[in-house]
Amino acid sequence: MIINANTLVPHLKEKVRPTQSDASRHLLCPYCRIRTRLNTLGDGRRKCTVCGKKFRINKVTAENKLQQCAEILLCFCLDFSPHRTAQITHHRYRLITSFYDHFRKLLTEKSLPQEKIQLLTLHNRDIHVMHDKSRCRWCKGKVRSGKGGPPAFGVQFRESGEVYIDPLKDDEAVLHFHSFGSREETLGRREGYTGFICCGKFHRFTKDARAKVGAEQLWTWIRERVRSHHGIWKKNTGYYLKELEWKYNNRSLDPELQARKIIALMPVDFLTSWSLRARGTTVVQMGT
Structure with a gap:
């Protein structure tokens, strides 16, 4: 399979400021950051x-980097996993996962206020509710022991037909979902939520029949894509869900048009401002 992302490169070039090349004969040392003479060793190193x-x-020139970014972005919009993208494009796996992380953060920052974004990474379960510690306080599912973890996510269907996945603080989750599954469960405290995502599962509100069909379609769509990625990283659950939210709301668009919309969100000089780092290895599987 060949990925042709040449049409995206001109759009990416608009995000890169023209720079003047240094006329110095010497190169910049990547360690001491001093431009000096470099000796050439017998094995080709300096x-x-x-x-x-x-x-x-x-x-690696800026043109090469833009081509790499264009190909990786198009694969991202095609819902290819990083592993499959590496097989198709022959780019480094760590480079691909780093770009994927930046794309997810862009989509998250577009959708959520700053305090909600902080909740995705700094959630510490700050409200203590009486419950069995081996069970989730919201969905009553089995959980591993330990502190922290991703928050619960409320799922809303807006009048425009778009879905919105809302990371909830503990006090919000207590208000809306603490009575889930109990006899006291009522509709009056849902405030538009058709269900919530917790512990890798989508818990639907059985008494809310209006959006039941839409919720089933959404979760089926999410499971198909998560399965192709062999699960998602537990540390970045919120970023993955916001990515899926954006793709679901833009699923009618061609992948190239989706890529152009993401390019419009990218910062100027992203090639120098984005860091390329690897991440953790804990994976979450999405259930029914």
């Missing part, structure tokens, strides 16, 4: 004459 560090020079 040695800095200031700090003495040895390294290889990989000549």
Whole structure:
């Protein structure tokens, strides 16, 4: 399979400021950050004459980086997993996962206020509700022991037909979902939520029949995509859900048009402002 993302490169170029190349004959050492003479070793490596560090020079131009970004972005919009994207494009797996993380953060920042974004990474279960510690306080499902973890996510269907996945603080979750599954469960405290996502499962409100069909379609759509990725990283559950929310709301668009919408959200000089780092390895599977 061949990914042709050439049409996206001009749009990415608009995000990169033109820079003047340094006329100096010497290269910049990646360790001491000093522009100095580098000695060439027998194995092809260079040695800095200031700090003495040895390294290889990989000549990757801005044009190459933009082409890489365009191909990875198109694969992201095609719902390819990082592993499959690496097989198709032959780009480094860590580079792909780093770009994927940045794309998810862009979509999350577009959808959520800052205090909600902080909740995705700093959630510490700050309200203590009497419950069996081996069970989730909201859905009563079995959980591993330990503190922290992703919050509960309320699912709303708006009048426009779009879905909105809302990460909830503990006091909000207590208000809306603490009575889930009990005889005291009522509709008056849902405030538009058709269900909530917790512990990798979507819990529907059985008494809310209006959006029941839409909720079933949404969760089936989410499960199909999560299954193709072999689960999602537990640490970034909220970012994955916001990605799926955005893709679900834009599912009628061609992948290239989706990519252009994401490019419009990207910061200027993203090639230099984005860091390329790996992440943790805890995976969550989505159930029914």
